[in-house]
Amino acid sequence: MLIGNYKETYASDEAVFRTPAVRGWMVALAVAAMVFPFVAGDYLLYLVNLMGVLALAALGLNVLIGFTGQISLGHAAFMGVGSYTAAILATRFGLSFWLSIPAGGVAACAAGMIVGVPSLRIRGLYLAIATLAAQVIFEWAFTNWTSVTGGIRGINVPPARILGAPIDDDRRAYFLIQAVVAVHFLLAANLRRSRWGRAFVAVRDRDIAAEIVGVNLFRTKILAFMVSSYYAGIAGGLWVYFMKVVTPENFPLSLSIQYLAMVVVGGLGSIPGTIFGTVFMTMVPELLKLGTGLARAVWPDAQSYLFPLRDVVFGVLIVVFLIFEPHGLAEMWNRLKRFFALWPFEK
Amino acid sequence: MDHLLQLLVSGVVTGGIYALVAMGFVVVYKATRVINFATGELMMLGAFFAYSAMTALQVPFAVALAVAVLASASVGAATERLVLRPLLGQRAISVIMVTIGLAAVFKGLAQVVWSGEYRSFPPIFPRAPVALGPIILPSRQLYPFLIAVAAIAVVALGFRFTRTGIAMRATADDQAAAFSMGIDIRRVFSLAWMLAAITAAVAGIVVGVIGGISPQLGAIGLRMFPVVILGGLDSIAGALVGGVIIGVLENLAGGYLDPLLEGTSVKEVVPFVVLVLVLMIRPYGLFGTREVERL
Numbered sequence: 001m002l003i004g005n006y007k008e009t010y011a012s013d014e015a016v017f018r019t020p021a022v023r024g025w026m027v028a029l030a031v032a033a034m035v036f037p038f039v040a041g042d043y044l045l046y047l048v049n050l051m052g053v054l055a056l057a058a059l060g061l062n063v064l065i066g067f068t069g070q071i072s073l074g075h076a077a078f079m080g081v082g083s084y085t086a087a088i089l090a091t092r093f094g095l096s097f098w099l100s101i102p103a104g105g106v107a108a109c110a111a112g113m114i115v116g117v118p119s120l121r122i123r124g125l126y127l128a129i130a131t132l133a134a135q136v137i138f139e140w141a142f143t144n145w146t147s148v149t150g151g152i153r154g155i156n157v158p159p160a161r162i163l164g165a166p167i168d169d170d171r172r173a174y175f176l177i178q179a180v181v182a183v184h185f186l187l188a189a190n191l192r193r194s195r196w197g198r199a200f201v202a203v204r205d206r207d208i209a210a211e212i213v214g215v216n217l218f219r220t221k222i223l224a225f226m227v228s229s230y231y232a233g234i235a236g237g238l239w240v241y242f243m244k245v246v247t248p249e250n251f252p253l254s255l256s257i258q259y260l261a262m263v264v265v266g267g268l269g270s271i272p273g274t275i276f277g278t279v280f281m282t283m284v285p286e287l288l289k290l291g292t293g294l295a296r297a298v299w300p301d302a303q304s305y306l307f308p309l310r311d312v313v314f315g316v317l318i319v320v321f322l323i324f325e326p327h328g329l330a331e332m333w334n335r336l337k338r339f340f341a342l343w344p345f346e347k
Numbered sequence: 348m349d350h351l352l353q354l355l356v357s358g359v360v361t362g363g364i365y366a367l368v369a370m371g372f373v374v375v376y377k378a379t380r381v382i383n384f385a386t387g388e389l390m391m392l393g394a395f396f397a398y399s400a401m402t403a404l405q406v407p408f409a410v411a412l413a414v415a416v417l418a419s420a421s422v423g424a425a426t427e428r429l430v431l432r433p434l435l436g437q438r439a440i441s442v443i444m445v446t447i448g449l450a451a452v453f454k455g456l457a458q459v460v461w462s463g464e465y466r467s468f469p470p471i472f473p474r475a476p477v478a479l480g481p482i483i484l485p486s487r488q489l490y491p492f493l494i495a496v497a498a499i500a501v502v503a504l505g506f507r508f509t510r511t512g513i514a515m516r517a518t519a520d521d522q523a524a525a526f527s528m529g530i531d532i533r534r535v536f537s538l539a540w541m542l543a544a545i546t547a548a549v550a551g552i553v554v555g556v557i558g559g560i561s562p563q564l565g566a567i568g569l570r571m572f573p574v575v576i577l578g579g580l581d582s583i584a585g586a587l588v589g590g591v592i593i594g595v596l597e598n599l600a601g602g603y604l605d606p607l608l609e610g611t612s613v614k615e616v617v618p619f620v621v622l623v624l625v626l627m628i629r630p631y632g633l634f635g636t637r638e639v640e641r642l
Contacts, residue, residue, distance in 0.1 A: 071440050118623070122630045124439055125382055125580075129572055130626045133619040140619075144611040253569070257447055264444050308463070308562075311455030318448030322441050323433045 016189045033178055037171045045170045047282065052177040053238050055278040058262040059188055059271065060231025065260075066269030067197065068224035069204030070119060071128035075232055075259045077138035078115075080251035082108040082233025083240045084142065087155040090240075097160035101180075101237030108233025109226045111138070116225030120218050123207075135253055142248035154247030157240050173242055180238060184231060189271055191227070200224055201269075261314065265321045267330025276329035284317065285310050349481050354598040356482045362574075362587075362594025363492035364553060368567060369574040369586040370499055371547040377506065377581040378515040378539030381431070384446040386547050387568020388453035393419045393548020394468070394555035394564060395461055401469050408471045415548050423544025424537050432536065450565065457562045465561040472556065491553040496587070498549055502542075503583040515539055519581070573618035577625050579635025588633060593618050 007013040017023045037045055061075045082104035089100040115134045119127055142149050149155070159168040160176065167173050191197045199220045202210035211217050240246050258281060266277020288310055295302040325332060371386040383389075396418040400411035430449060434442055472490040476483050506512035517525040518535045526532050555564060574593045578585025601614040631637050 065440060071443065118626055122626055125443075126576075126626060126630050128439075128443065129382075129576060130623060132569070132572060133622045133626070136619045137616055137623070140616040144616075146611075260444060260447070264440065268440070305459060308455040308458035311451045311458070313455075315448040315451030315453075315455065319430055319445055319452070322437075322445045322448070323430070326437065326441060 014193055016186070016193070037174045042170065045174060047286065049170055049174055049177050049242060051278050051282050052181045053235050053242060054259075054262070054282065055275055056181050056184055056238065057232045057235035058259050058266070058278050059185060059274045060228040060235070061259045062263045062269065062271070062274045063188060063191070063200070063231065064224050064228035065263055067192065067200040067204060068221065070221060070224060071124070072131040072228065073128055073253070073256050073260070074115065074131035074135035074138070075228070076251040076253065076255035077135045078108045078111055078229035078232035079236040079239065079255070080138060080142055080248075081111045081229075082236030083246045083250070084149050084155070085233070086237035086240050087157050087246045088148065090157050091155055097237070097241055101234060101241070104237035105230045105233035108236065109230040112225040112229025113222060115229070116222045119221040119225070132253075135256055139248065139251060139253070142251065149248070152248060154245055156245050159244065160241045167241065177238055177242065180234065184234065185271060192271070196220070196223060261318055265317065265328055267328030270328065270330035272333070273328050273330030276333065280329060284313060288313055350602065353482055354602045355595055356479065356484065357488065358595035358598035359591050360484060360488045360492040360594070361598065362591035363495035364557070364590070365571055365574045365594055366499060366587040366590030367491070367495035367546075367550040367553060368571045369578065369590055370502060370583060371543055371550055371568075372571065372575045373578070373581060373583050373586045374502065374546050375539065375543040377583070378519050378542075379536060380519055381442050381446070382580075383543060384443060384569070385450035385453060386543070387565030388450045388457075389419065389422070389544050389547035390551030390554060390568065391457060391560075391562060391564040392422060392453055392551070393544070394551035394560045395457060396548065397552045398466065398468055398555065398560055399461075412552065415552060416545050419544040419548035420541040423540040423542075427537050427540035431540070432533070454562050454565060461562070463562055465559050467559050468556045470556070487557045491557060494549070494553055498546065499583060499587050502546060506583060511538060570618070573622040573625075576622055576630075577632050579632030581636055582632065582634035585632055585634035593621065596621060
């Protein structure tokens, strides 16, 4: 329970980190993040890097679905556009990652602008299907436009270089990824409280009322698509330097669905929810792998069931969350905080 | 000229099969305003039920078909009761995600029960190809087309003329009004999902007979969106027309554009380009009902 928490200026009321406690925790988190790569095992470090990239893309999707209420089934395609742009600029034009990753973001942003154009005429389910079409078309282009993308062979990318030192191990990549992710998460939090963020939310809640109040629907929706695909593009660029190679198989429809799952399970419209969702959806398959490995002692065949079990667990988690906790992990976290705020009193 | 004719006819016939798959989507949407992303997996389950009936239980095809229909109907009813009813009235993204989750569950369970191998269905159509003038049609294309047309006709007429069909359409149109007229909404939803599962099972068996069965059979489901949208999300006749048009366009693209583009295959992407065009120009498709927005 917050006592004595009154604001005297508009600036302090609108702040992203509102109380000294929150600011303190953020500092602690930053310190922990700095220390983490030196104490964590190799595989865990790799997973955290992967989750960082995925969380960035998932955040973009959350801006589109959670803030603006537009459904997109093509997020992986935008990530692919960003990846391929960064890879092509890095290999064919020799640009450094300082230029190629943002260029990937901008290219994905342009793609998002094109894909968002149908939102002028169609809404809801139909728009979702249009994004599905975009996913299929982009995927086809990645595989078949061989002159540009190298087809199924993909493109190999040399490691990023900062001041001459190559970023070729997970620890250095960690700092790069976390820096980019942190900046973009702050940007998203800032966007939420800005004029455009309020326009997004207005479009989500009652778009016709928003239009009456003066929000330009088309421009807002296009902007949402652009921001969301920019995030996906940056994530794609980071992915390329992290994985050192990009192939068309990296961006299938199932990745788009995974992003959807991360955003929905984490909590639509919630920024910490994005992180919860990403971590949850990445770690559950890992735990399952661990579990089937352990079960091998009792049940020798366990590991051959890993892939189908992953599908079943994925599906069951989504269904269970949607039925019992539609607001996702963020809501569970908020409930927990509220519980302890008043503990030992109830409500 | 013969080549063109062959492409056209073969496209029409393939289109019939697409229409059968698309009908699975249309039936669900027509009755519940939900797009069921698990249609492909329901198809796959239906095919596996029939396959198991024929191989493990050694029954003739007609009985296997009945078994598959009953089993799929139960799956559909259970799905509706356990998963979709709690989500009545929730936003579209939730319902889409739940059907996607269901698709994953079905696929995983099928792989656990039947293993991921690819199997061929015991042959049920006569082997000989059929000649229509200068066109030769393989039996595995023609008979499924006839089955598709028959199934579509039955379902379309059912929706139009039976009381249950009218009840379903009324429920989809305006739940509250239907309820106040005495229609049992819960039963309508159960029936709708059972019907959807049955049509998906029939489509799945047909596709399985043509191309073999595996847990991946469901992947064809999402490829049918162009057909569904072109025909109109709530039009069964539209599914047939849309299927035929997409089948023909696909074949023509494959026959004429592929050789021009040396090696790249446009065949897969042409339906989705058509989908985008349809969504831009006429989102409700050829026969879909125009949604009137009331503030």
